Amino acid sequence: MKKVEAIIKPFKLDEVKESLSSIGAQGLTVTEVKGFGRQKGHTELYRGAEYVVDFLPKVKLEIIVSDESVAKVVETIEKAARTGRIGDGKIFVLPVEEVVRIRTGERGSEAL
Amino acid sequence: MERRARRKRGPASAGLALIATTLLAGLSTSAFAAEEVAKIDTGDTAWMLVSTALVLLMTAPGLALFYGGLVRSQNVLGVIMQSFTCMAVLTLQWILFGYSLAFGESHGGWIGGLDFLGLAGVGQDPNPAYAATIPHLVFMAYQGMFAIITPALITGAFAERMTFKAFLVFTLLWSTFIYDPMAHWVWGVGGWMRELGALDFAGGTVVHISSGISALAAAMLIGKRLGHGHEQMPPHNLPFTVVGAALLWFGWFGFNAGSALAANGLAANAFVTTHVAAAAATCGWMAIEWLQRGKPTVLGAASGAVAGLVAITPGAGFVTPLAAVAIGVLGGIICYYGIRLKESFGVDDALDVVGVHCVGGIWGAIATGIFASKAVNSAGADGLLHGGPGLLLTQVAAVLATLVYCFAGAWLLLKVTDALVGLRAEEEEEYAGLDLSQHSERAYVLGSVAD
Numbered sequence: 230m231k232k233v234e235a236i237i238k239p240f241k242l243d244e245v246k247e248s249l250s251s252i253g254a255q256g257l258t259v260t261e262v263k264g265f266g267r268q269k270g271h272t273e274l275y276r277g278a279e280y281v282v283d284f285l286p287k288v289k290l291e292i293i294v295s296d297e298s299v300a301k302v303v304e305t306i307e308k309a310a311r312t313g314r315i316g317d318g319k320i321f322v323l324p325v326e327e328v329v330r331i332r333t334g335e336r337g338s339e340a341l
Numbered sequence: 342m343e344r345r346a347r348r349k350r351g352p353a354s355a356g357l358a359l360i361a362t363t364l365l366a367g368l369s370t371s372a373f374a375a376e377e378v379a380k381i382d383t384g385d386t387a388w389m390l391v392s393t394a395l396v397l398l399m400t401a402p403g404l405a406l407f408y409g410g411l412v413r414s415q416n417v418l419g420v421i422m423q424s425f426t427c428m429a430v431l432t433l434q435w436i437l438f439g440y441s442l443a444f445g446e447s448h449g450g451w452i453g454g455l456d457f458l459g460l461a462g463v464g465q466d467p468n469p470a471y472a473a474t475i476p477h478l479v480f481m482a483y484q485g486m487f488a489i490i491t492p493a494l495i496t497g498a499f500a501e502r503m504t505f506k507a508f509l510v511f512t513l514l515w516s517t518f519i520y521d522p523m524a525h526w527v528w529g530v531g532g533w534m535r536e537l538g539a540l541d542f543a544g545g546t547v548v549h550i551s552s553g554i555s556a557l558a559a560a561m562l563i564g565k566r567l568g569h570g571h572e573q574m575p576p577h578n579l580p581f582t583v584v585g586a587a588l589l590w591f592g593w594f595g596f597n598a599g600s601a602l603a604a605n606g607l608a609a610n611a612f613v614t615t616h617v618a619a620a621a622a623t624c625g626w627m628a629i630e631w632l633q634r635g636k637p638t639v640l641g642a643a644s645g646a647v648a649g650l651v652a653i654t655p656g657a658g659f660v661t662p663l664a665a666v667a668i669g670v671l672g673g674i675i676c677y678y679g680i681r682l683k684e685s686f687g688v689d690d691a692l693d694v695v696g697v698h699c700v701g702g703i704w705g706a707i708a709t710g711i712f713a714s715k716a717v718n719s720a721g722a723d724g725l726l727h728g729g730p731g732l733l734l735t736q737v738a739a740v741l742a743t744l745v746y747c748f749a750g751a752w753l754l755l756k757v758t759d760a761l762v763g764l765r766a767e768e769e770e771e772y773a774g775l776d777l778s779q780h781s782e783r784a785y786v787l788g789s790v791a792d
Contacts, residue, residue: 273575274638276680276693277630280573 230325230338231299232291236264236318237310239288248309249292252301255341258291268316287318293325295338380467382474388604389472389479395595396486400493401425403592407585407647408497411692414577415774416501417784423508427493430509434516435485436460442521444471444484447531452522457481470530472602483599484524491520491548495751497692498556499563504766505779511758515555519750523547523743539739540713540721540732542611543600545655545705546743553699554744555751556690562755563764565689567771579639586643590619593650597657610717611657615650618657618669622649625673641677644697648676651701656709659721664712668705676701703740710736 237245242259249257263284270283294302303320311317330340405424409417431439438458445453457463460481468477492512499508526534527547534546541547566574576582597615601608626645631637652672653665660668680696683689690696710733713724723729758764765771770778777783 274634274636275575275640276638276644277634277677280575282573 232293232323232325233302234321235290235306236287239286241310242288245306245309248305252305260289262287262289380473385474385603389475389483392595392599393483393486395592399589399592400428400490403585403588404493406581408692410578410581411576412500415776418782419775419779420500423496424493427489431489431516435488439488439521440481443524444529447529450531450533453525453529488520491552492516494552494698495556497694498560498690500691502566502765502771506762507758507764510762514754519747523551534739537735539735540659540709541655542658543597543654545702546739549651549698549702550743551747553695553702554748556694558748558751560688560690569689583643586646590646607658613662614657614665615653617662617665618649618653619646621666621669622673625670626677629674629677645673648672648697648701651698652705655705659709659713659718661717668708672701672704675704706736706740
């Protein structure tokens with residue numbers, strides 16, 4: 230089992246979510262986050278004082294999938310979240326040791 | 342008042358009055374008094390009642406939103422509360438003794454006497470010394486609204502770090518020892534600035550320079566906000582600020598046109614010059630910012646409007662609408678540079694009270710000395726452009742006296758406040774924000790991020 234973590238542009242969230250549903254992904258956790266990569270921030274101007282905003286708003290989504298479907302899920306996110314411009318984000322894949330469905334006590338891939 | 346009016350009447354009406362008084366003995370004399378003082382003008386009275394309410398609107402929601410939007414989200418309630426509290430506490434101060442100190446019988450031109458303590462003798466009849474066609478009560482209430490907004494203006498300088506207790510003590514002291522005497526000097530019969538011939542139609546010196554220079558003293562004494570200079574402190578809600586500025590603009594019609602104390606041509610002149618100056622200053626600030634920084638900002642436009650309104654305040658009833666264009670445009674540009682002054686002084690005047698109200702107020706007083714014309718107001722004087730260079734000198738003298746008295750006075754009163762209750766919130770309280778630390782409330786409970 231793997232965890233796919235993706236940092237994407239906030240306005241791409243709906244598109245990514247729909248694409249993931251269409252390939253049968255079940256369950257998704259979303260967090261509003263701030264950060265920066267190669268995309269530079271912007272400058273704000275208030276009464277002549279400049280504020281450099283480094284941290285840009287992004288959305289982080291987390292989804293746990295079986296080993297077989299990792300490639301498909303990553304590709305789907307990649308396609309749906311891409312605009313081709315700087316700041317599109319990144320996708321990380323991490324190993325997951327255990328999953329527990331709290332309601333039933335199921336373990337492992339059963340619980341996905 | 343009643344007695345003075347009676348003395349003026351002829352013998353015939355005196356006889357009638359005697360009969361009437363006898364008949365009405367034991368009953369309320371108010372109906373009789375109203376009939377006797379035929380001088381009350383209903384149009385003037387209606388306009389002044391409306392103006393009074395308009396000036397109150399400037400403090401809250403006007404100033405409260407203007408300042409509230411400019412602070413960080415953890416301090417918005419604290420800032421709004423200070424404006425709102427001025428409306429409550431200073432109303433009581435005003436009717437109990439403030440009005441009397443400002444408009445009571447003059448003691449050497451320095452301070453009013455205690456004649457009107459607790460509004461004694463301030464009734465439904467006019468006080469011809471100040472406004473012969475409206476009830477004395479209306480004049481008192483109208484002036485009271487000025488006494489409310491002036492200390493509220495200062496709160497922008499020490500925003501986000503003064504305790505509520507210190508604000509309360511300082512505001513009461515400042516109103517009593519700075520505002521009330523200043524109002525007396527400029528507007529009181531016998532007040533020394535008035536005798537000097539200085540022109541201040543609606544409160545350039547009394548309201549704006551006095552609060553602006555006191556704000557400088559406050560910002561210097563209380564020190565910078567924690568993190569100032571290396572943490573970013575952008576305004577948390579500019580729509581609030583713009584709504585606040587628009588409400589100030591609206592309320593300023595009462596402030597300036599109401600200062601004619603009548604519904605007449607002079608009020609119309611002040612109304613138009615006020616509006617024109619606000620418009621011109623908005624354009625002025627927007628243009629200079631666009632040229633210098635590449636973008637016209639919304640906050641710049643709102644600040645420009647306020648700067649123009651400040652600048653026209655002393656001259657609104659003495660200059661022509663065309664002069665108001667010049668006063669406004671230059672006011673916007675001068676204040677645009679005015680707010681940069683604090684950088685060279687190293688003072689954290691959080692919401693730019695000095696740059697807008699002190700600098701704009703000084704420009705307005707000088708501009709009045711340049712543009713004033715007797716053709717607009719025969720009770721005024723001719724300024725530099727109309728062949729009266731003396732007025733400009735008088736205006737400068739009045740400005741200097743105001744700067745010196747208010748800065749020194751505010752400094753002293755802040756020291757007294759500091760000794761009594763301490764000025765500054767604790768470090769932890771300041772980080773948590775005034776909303777939580779001073780009032781145990783938060784403005785935005787639904788916010789997902791409690792920053």
